[in-house]
Amino acid sequence: MQAFSFVSGSAAPLLIPNIDTDTIVRVEVISRSPEELGPCAFEVLRYLPGGAENPDFVLNQPQFRGAPILLAGPNFGCGSSRERAVWALLGIGIRCIVAPSFGDIFLANCYRNGLLPVVLSEENIKELASQANAEASFKADLVTLTISTSTGSVFTFEVDERRRQTLLQGLDEIEMTLKDTATIEAWQTRDRAARPWVWQPPTALV
Amino acid sequence: MHKTLFDKVWYAHLIRDLGDEWALVHIDRHLLHDLSGPLALEELERRGLSVRNPELSVATPDHAISSEPGRTGMTLEKGGRLWRALKERTRTSGVRFFELGTPGHGIVHVMAPELGLVLPGTTLVCGDSHTCTNGGLGALAFGIGTSDVAHVLATQTLRLRKPKSMRVRFEGRLGRCVSSKDLMLDLIARFGTSAGTGCAIEYGGSTIEAMDVEARLTLCNLSIELGANMAMIAPDETTFSWLQGRPFAPSGSQFDRAVAYWQGLNSDPDAIFDREEYVDASEVPPTITWGTSPEHAIGVDGIIPHPREVHGSPAGKALEAALSYMGLEPGRPIAGTKVDYVFIGSCANSRLSDLRVAAGLVRGRRVAGGVRAWVVAGSENVKRDAEAEGLDRIFTEAGFEWREPSCSMCSAVNGERVPPRARSISTSNRNFVGRQGPEARTHIASPATAAAAAVTGFITDPRAL
Missing domain, CATH: 3.30.499.10 (Aconitase, domain 3)
Structure with a gap:
């Protein structure tokens, strides 16, 4: 996983509540590899029905094109578990999303892919959005746990320490867990005796 | 403890x-x-x-x-x-x-x-x-x-x-x-x-x-x-x-x-x-969504809400966008809205008991003109059990299509879509923008409410049938 310590640049405000993962990436893009999903991000918002770019969509506006930070509304990333939503966002260069709340599975998927989700109050995000519209530049810093702007605003945020370290060091969870193989083995041996019905081999005919 | x-x-x-x-x-x-x-x-x-x-x-x-x-x-x-x-x-x-x-x-x-x-x-x-x-x-x-x-x-x-x-x-x-x-x-x-x-x-x-x-x-x-x-x-x-x-x-x-x-x-x-929350379940009516989020739900006998209370805010704009996407006018009853598609299926409602409820309402009736209605059983066993009970015939004789187990039109991954601006009553669980196909207008409801819409051609309170 790519590590994250800080990101700086413009921040695009997209404050609509309940942006679901279907909106972030349509499910039909199943045949594209994770690296090819950038053009599919926010398709329903980004393009007009004819296929031309929608000039009203924030990420199509010159000052926000390629913004590494997204300022979002509550419950961002609700809906399906598709990790493609995170890959699509990374594909258009987004490395940090600031929202009042996130969908649970989307949040977990962000941490697995080096995308920093930051929770701030709606009020603080509105304040950041007005600075973003005034073309302030932003820095989201996981070392100092702050979002700061070129106009001097600083907001602090909290991240679970375990998740913070995983992001800062770009740790691979599978590799971490494989170090516990002996412990897992021992647990499973005990469990086979305690709950044998869970371990019945699936030989039943259906 | x-x-x-x-x-x-x-x-x-x-x-x-x-x-x-x-x-x-x-x-x-x-x-x-x-x-x-x-x-x-x-x-x-x-x-x-x-x-x-x-x-x-x-x-x-x-x-x-x-x-x-x-x-x-x-x-x-x-x-x-x-x-x-x-x-x-x-x-x-x-x-x-x-x-x-x-x-x-x-x-x-x-x-x-x-x-x-x-x-x-x-x-x-x-x-x-x-x-x-x-x-x-x-x-x-x-x-x-x-x-x-x-x-x-x-x-x-x-x-x-x-x-x-x-x-x-x-x-x-x-x-x-x-x-x-x-x-x-x-x-x-x-x-x-x-x-x-x-x-x-x-x-x-x-x-x-x-x-x-x-x-x-x-x-x-x-x-x-x-x-x-x-x-x-x-x-x-x-x-x-x-x-x-x-x-x-x-x-x-x-x-x-x-x-x-x-x-x-x-x-x-x-x-x-x-x-902790408490709900008096006896007061809950048959419920249907009107908008593009599952929280945009009202009683099937209810009125499409006005977004004016939150006008101008991002939340208010989202409600206005939902009404516009769904092609609905606020202040009117949701019942009586014309329907083009009915989808009975998905991991929410495609089990035998769901099909029984829907078949109970469909029996002896016909799918309304202009409505395309599908039943997609949730599994091979559900399909076979339903066929053994004759539910498939009740559906097909009424004009439903009886199809093979799949997620189908719930997520439309397989290309089975509701066409642009067509209105669908679906027993699935998501009414997001574009979920059932680009510009598709999805109303989430129970099998009973979906079946009632299929046979009347309009969003209908199943209690009235």
């Missing part, structure tokens, strides 16, 4: 306490489907790892396969590639694969409970957000992304942070034509789509106790639309007798031993939840 049902299952699966509420948790069951399975199995191969416990996983293709009668895994080009990848990769990994057209195949959250693969007190995951469905049997079941699917395949564990707890108690008898689907749509409209975020929910109360298992599965299915990735109902005699005799459930003395264990799976009387 003081333990919730969730706590009991959580601590029973704790392999190692990682500190600060984090734990390495054992996963007892892993369901793989065609969308999230192949990619994760590929990732394992890339890392040179093998599946740790193939006997604890099963695979079924459901999302990207056609539902057309006579279909095979290869009927669709893109879906066919995923079907083949899942089939081949599970074979080389030793994971059981349920092939199309054979008993056991079906939508992942329909076939797994039906086969007795989902047991009370087990941990179960799937690369699918509606995995919470399986909590209806008292399992700790939740959706995960592709990276975590690979993690479970490689280690049979997940590194998890203990969620917050929430309990919702439903009391009272359900009204006529009101189902667990209506209860959940009503609950989501009351509390919003992020009320359960970060929580494991437990549903309880007299309404739940009186519910059959299939209704409980539907109830838990909608939990992710409330924001909760985990939802559970304490297993009881209804659960145990439903499980007995299912192919993958324990049998004989093992069943008795399991029941003795399962009987301890409930929240202690003094258990403390981070949040």
Whole structure:
């Protein structure tokens, strides 16, 4: 996983509540590899029905094109578990999303892919959005746990320490867990005796 | 003491306490489907790892396969590639694969409970957000992304942070034509789509106790639309007798031993939840969504709301956008809105009891002119059981299409779409923009309300039929 310590640049405000993962990436893009999903991000918002770019969509506006930070509304990333939503966002260069709340599975998927989700109050995000519209530049810093702007605003945020370290060091969870193989083995041996019905081999005919 | 049902299952699966509420948790069951399975199995191969416990996983293709009668895994080009990848990769990994057209195949959250693969007190995951469905049997079941699917395949564990707890108690008898689907749509409209975020929910109360298992599965299915990735109902005699005799459930003395264990799976009387809510279920009407979020729901006899209270704010703009997308005028009754498509299916409502309810309303009636109506059974077994009861004939004689098990028009991954600006009444669980196809206008409802719309051609209160 790519590590994250800080990101700086413009921040695009997209404050609509309940942006679901279907909106972030349509499910039909199943045949594209994770690296090819950038053009599919926010398709329903980004393009007009004819296929031309929608000039009203924030990420199509010159000052926000390629913004590494997204300022979002509550419950961002609700809906399906598709990790493609995170890959699509990374594909258009987004490395940090600031929202009042996130969908649970989307949040977990962000941490697995080096995308920093930051929770701030709606009020603080509105304040950041007005600075973003005034073309302030932003820095989201996981070392100092702050979002700061070129106009001097600083907001602090909290991240679970375990998740913070995983992001800062770009740790691979599978590799971490494989170090516990002996412990897992021992647990499973005990469990086979305690709950044998869970371990019945699936030989039943259906 | 003081333990919730969730706590009991959580601590029973704790392999190692990682500190600060984090734990390495054992996963007892892993369901793989065609969308999230192949990619994760590929990732394992890339890392040179093998599946740790193939006997604890099963695979079924459901999302990207056609539902057309006579279909095979290869009927669709893109879906066919995923079907083949899942089939081949599970074979080389030793994971059981349920092939199309054979008993056991079906939508992942329909076939797994039906086969007795989902047991009370087990941990179960799937690369699918509606995995919470399986909590209806008292399992700790939740959706995960592709990276975590690979993690479970490689280690049979997940590194998890203990969620917050929430309990919702439903009391009272359900009204006529009101189902667990209506209860959940009503609950989501009351509390919003992020009320359960970060929580494991437990549903309880007299309404739940009186519910059959299939209704409980539907109830838990909608939990992710409330924001909760985990939802559970304490297993009881209804659960145990439903499980007995299912192919993958324990049998004989093992069943008795399991029941003795399962009987301890409930929240202690003094258990403390981070949040508790109470709902008078007897007051809930048949409920339908009007907008583009599951929280945009009203009684089917209700009025399409005005967004004016929040005019100009992002939330107000979202409501205005939802009305415009749906082609609806505020202030008018939702009943009487003309319908183009009716879809009875999905992991929310495609089980035998759902089809019985719908068939009961359809019997002796005809699908209204201009309406295209589909029934897509949730599994091969549901389909065969329904056919044995003659439900298929009731539907086809009325003008419904009777199709093969698939997620089909719920997520439209397989290209089975509602056309642009056409209006669909769907028994699925998501009415997001574009969910059933670009510009498709989806109203989520129960099988009864969907069937009523099919035969009248309008959104109709099923109690009026």
